[in-house]
Ligand SMILES: Nc1ncnc2c1ncn2[C@@H]1O[C@H](COP(=O)(O)OP(=O)(O)OP(=O)(O)O)[C@@H](O)[C@H]1O
């Protein structure tokens with residue numbers, strides 16, 4: 363249900379309501395059938411128990427009366443045996459019901475425990491120490507990684523970034539660019555090799571200190587169902603209103619002025635009330651506010667028109683000063699002023715160098731840029 367409700371626009375756009383109803387009915391039916399089967403078993407059990415109880419009671423009474431008729435038992439014995447027998451037998455019914463309840467609760471508990479008590483996969487190393495930030499040099503050393511249950515995306519991948527370097531990451535869709543970001547933030551541990559920041563292995567530093575050092579504008583931006591102000595302030599919870607406002611201005615969130623509640627406008631679930639470009643600008647403002655030595659931009663300006671992109675690029679280049687930056691971009695023009703461009707293909711670096719140098723060569727980067735330019739020229743014509 364959660365899946366369907368959160369994808370409601372998709373369901374409507376593709377006329378999927380009927381189909382979703384069927385799916386939902388099927389799920390409910392499966393549950394209903396299982397329940398009724400379980401109830402039927404229980405009822406059968408109860409009937410069997412009742413029949414056995416009746417039989418045993420009759421047998422007991424008959425035996426006692428026979429003994430009494432033969433004079434081997436007194437009237438008192440008969441009465442005692444009958445009442446004791448009947449109460450013991452009826453108590454077994456309560457016992458049986460309780461046992462059934464116990465098995466049901468045990469089953470429920472086992473399922474709940476299996477779901478709730480999954481151990482955290484990523485724990486801090488027992489001797490983890492806070493990351494000591496000096497210049498934010500980043501290194502991937504012979505990293506091998508594949509998502510759990512998936513193919514290897516990187517095999518013996520190495521990349522070194524000098525502190526303060528601005529690096530553009532270019533490559534085919536699905537080539538593993540965003541995955542490099544998740545590895546650097548240690549959302550997954552590498553299978554082999556290591557990732558280091560200023561020479562410290564990120565799996566040996568506390569996760570809190572690691573993420574404090576990194577500011578991200580992700581590819582798919584999610585916002586909290588809170589006000590724009592709170593969403594921006596998430597970058598640094600103790601920032602003053604003035605600082606939040608300055609970050610919003612730097613990220614060109616000028617659309618805020620036309621909203622009735624300004625910065626206090628609620629953004630809707632996951633930000634549905636904002637346009638893609640507006641969400642992106644809020645995320646950039648959040649990164650501005652965080653002020654961390656490492657800045658990761660994943661298609662940070664992809665949803666913007668060229669005018670706001672130009673304006674934000676200016677603000678971004680101010681933000682990039684003195685930080686180590688990795689920016690993923692499909693629009694290569696964004697990487698013009700970068701110190702270095704790395705071209706990835708199938709998890710391998712196929713080209714690496716300053717944009718000017720790569721443009722002088724005849725490698726894939728130059729090819730990509732030429733293609734982009736001719737496309738733009740065609741579009742303009
Ligand atoms: N959370 C995940 N679980 C499993 N596989 C994933 C996950 N995220 C990405 N992948 C897989 O990893 C590969 C690399 O994905 P990644 O997101 O790094 O690509 P990308 O280079 O950022 O592409 P794009 O330019 O389209 O954003 C893809 O084949 C994708 O299917």
Ligand SMILES: [Mg+2]
Pocket residue numbers: 539540541581660
């Ligand atoms: Mg990506």
